[in-house]
Amino acid sequence: MRTDMRTNMRTDMRSEPGTDMRTDVDVLIVGAGPTGLALGIDLARRGVDALVVERADGLFPGSRGKGIQPRTMEVFDDLGVLDAIRAAGGGYPVGMIWQDGKRVGEHQMFDPAEATADSPYAAEPLMVPQWRTQEILSARLTELGGQVAFGREAVELTQDEDGVTVRFAAGESVRARYVVAADGGRSALRRALGIGMTGETVDPNPILVADVRITGLDRDNWHIFPPRGEDGAEDDGFLSVCPLAGTEDFQFVAQFPEGAAVDLSLEGIRKVVAARSHLAPEDVTEVRWASDFRPRAALADRFRDGRVFLAGDAAHVHSPAGGQGLNTSVQDAYNLGWKLGAVLRGGAGAALLDTYEAERRPIAADMLGLSTGVHRGEVRRGEATRQLALGYRESTLTQETRATPGPLRAGDRAPDGTLGGVRLFDTFRGPHWTLVAVGVELPELPELPELPELSESVSVVRGEVQESYGTGLFLVRPDGYVGWAGETSGGLREYVGRVGL
Secondary structure, three states, rough: OEEEEEEEOOOOOOOOOOOOOOOEEEEEOOOOOOHHHHHHHHOOOOOOOEEEEOOOOOOOOOOOEEEEEHHHHHHHEEEOOOHHHHHOOOOOOOEEEEEOOOEEEEEEOOOOOOOOOOOOOOOOOOEEEEEHHHHOOOOHHHOOOEEOOOOOOEEEEEEEEEEEEEEEOOEEEEEEEEEEEOOOOHHHHHHHHHEEEEEEEEOOEEHHHHHHOOOOOOOOEEEEEEEOOOOOOOOOOOOOEEEOOOOOOOOEEEEOOOOOOOOOHHHHHHHHHHHHOOOHHHHEEEEEEEEEEEEEEEOOOEEEOOOEEOOHHOOOOOOOOOOOHHHHHHHHHHHHHHHHHHOOOOOOOHHEEEEEHHHHHHHHHHHHHHHHHHHHOOOOOOOOOHHOOOOOOOOOOEEEEEOOOOOOOOEOOOOOOEEEOOOHHHHHHHHHOEEEEEEEOOOOOOOHOOHHHOOEEEEEEEEEEOOOOOOOOEEEEOOEEEEEEEOOOOHHHHHHHHHOO
């Protein structure tokens, strides 16, 4: 069970519920969280008529998903929001362990890493409160002509061969060619479709998370108060207080014994602070948002039912440890967006959409295992949590034709770097494919006039040296993964025809 208490709700980027909305669209996205907003952005820049609806009267007001992993920063770079995201947040502070009112040691929250030419954002996760991330995504969606309709609670859907009709509690309905359920772990659409979730309780102990204003603690450390081992519900569990970058708030996290009642009020949080730290109750001056939950891990039995797709928490629910939930969810959207765009605007066959579940469900399963391992202290927050090594080598969209592949294989994430004096991420940015030619003789390059289907949808970049690529031709998908790799252009035409480029 999870309960939210929202106080002093931030009102930026809100729109009034009950306003007019389109009733016939290409794609209806249910849920205006990071998943739904990211998908809306990706579809809007592809010219797809998409509408985002949200049951609440405004954007989520809490900090909950505050970690932006390096791979998601690359996605945000492509979607045109990275500069705003980086300006809004900051790095994670060093953990400071307290005991009896004294600092007794530091704790490194993440294994060290360095940014490199091929992974420019790899140094560490970026901290941005979820409410701020969503405001930035919402502003970008609006900039691209997209719309969020608030106060729309989906209560029923029916689908046929041509589309889906979704009805809302107020009696309105929307007809769409495709629907994406991005409406969270308790997804009403997932339940309406009868899609089950398989999972486990990661930790039976309830956790309180809140955004608070607090005095008496510096903002240079993530303050950690281990359990004291004393009797009483307020004493029995850890407490952490983390300054939220770019704000005056702290994220307050406290664990309670199994079965304990969790008080989300200002007075309840003050009692926990007084019982578990050296701070006085009145040092907590304000509670801006609060929620409680029981950590669990669950995976939807399938990610698709006809013309309806599940994405984000509707498809997989994570422990917040390790910062994988929001990031995996945004990358669901990034995978699905270009495929919907290709089918709706690019002339690709509908079979392309079958690859969404085939590619994303195994990734989500792996990330659930990783999150659970981090929560239980079995896995460090290290290379795997950065999500840069994820890929789709086993996908039916992946074709490796070289007899001896180099360091980069079809299905892998396409690294950044400089080739022919051009930054690769600059070339990748946008809703197109990119043909990267490294160390290949120019006569062997495919001539675009001979491949007219490539002329408008593919950019070309070439050069002689790029260590992380090796040599060869690499056709990079719109989501930044290598779809096809070869020593020459032989087989490229067949691949292009197969994926409907």
